[in-house]
Amino acid sequence: MPFGRYLLEEPIARGGMGEVFRARAVGARGFEKPVVVERTLPQLAG
Numbered sequence: 001m002p003f004g005r006y007l008l009e010e011p012i013a014r015g016g017m018g019e020v021f022r023a024r025a026v027g028a029r030g031f032e033k034p035v036v037v038e039r040t041l042p043q044l045a046g
Contacts, residue, residue, distance in 0.1 A: 003021075003023070003037060003039065005025060005026060005027070006023045006024065006025055006026070006035065006037050007023060007024045007026055008021040008022075008023045008037060009021065009022050009023055009024060010022045012036070014041075017040060017041060017044055018038050018039055018040050018041055018044075019038070019039060019041065020036060020037070020038045021036070021037045021038075021039070022034070022036060023035050023036065023037045
């Protein structure tokens with residue numbers, strides 16, 4: 001699932017305010033780097 005410049009691969013955890021995903025940062029010329037992305041739950045993002 002795309003999320004900005006990241007490709008979310010697998011959920012790791014979900015808590016009261018957010019969720020954490022294993023992801024890949026995708027860049028120019030096929031560059032990829034494994035990362036962890038934390039995002040705020042949609043109902044709290046306002």
